Amino acid sequence: LLMTMAAWLPRAEAGGGKERTGVLEVTTRKECLLTAANGQGEVLWTYNANHLRRWQAEHARRVQRWAEDHKYEQRPVPKFAERREAAVRKYRHRMESACHEIAAQLVGYAARRRFAELRYDDRERGFCEQFPWWRLRAMIREKLEAAGLGMEMVEGKEESGTE
Numbered sequence: 001l002l003m004t005m006a007a008w009l010p011r012a013e014a015g016g017g018k019e020r021t022g023v024l025e026v027t028t029r030k031e032c033l034l035t036a037a038n039g040q041g042e043v044l045w046t047y048n049a050n051h052l053r054r055w056q057a058e059h060a061r062r063v064q065r066w067a068e069d070h071k072y073e074q075r076p077v078p079k080f081a082e083r084r085e086a087a088v089r090k091y092r093h094r095m096e097s098a099c100h101e102i103a104a105q106l107v108g109y110a111a112r113r114r115f116a117e118l119r120y121d122d123r124e125r126g127f128c129e130q131f132p133w134w135r136l137r138a139m140i141r142e143k144l145e146a147a148g149l150g151m152e153m154v155e156g157k158e159e160s161g162t163e
Helices: 050-069 081-112 133-147
Strands: 023-027 034-037 043-047 117-121 150-153
Touching (some): 043 081
Antiparallel strands (some): 023 034, 034 043
């Protein structure tokens, strides 16, 4: 008889108990998804995420083509409806996965560099306008809480969570 069991166990504090200090200032930009700077304005970390732009453009192009093909002759249900639904589902899963990965990398960096707090400003959304910014914000918040780091969100555009 074999059995596998998975469990999440909190890790002991790494780094010999050094105190966390400083604020990591994370902002969105038009030329890249995220940058993180220290209190002196020095950019320490950049996440370009060009693949997100590529995925968004590819998805928008496919959806537009299906919309054009879904004319009155294809009513009420076009032959490609299942493929379209599968493509939309795949895109949403990709974005969800990307948000998890980005948030984990950002929070991991902040924890490793011993920052006490993270200030997040996502008011600039020109890099990838169709990106689920609201979801990334929520995942960063969740991962910061789990890591025991403080957080300040710069308020600006808020989204309801709909696509």
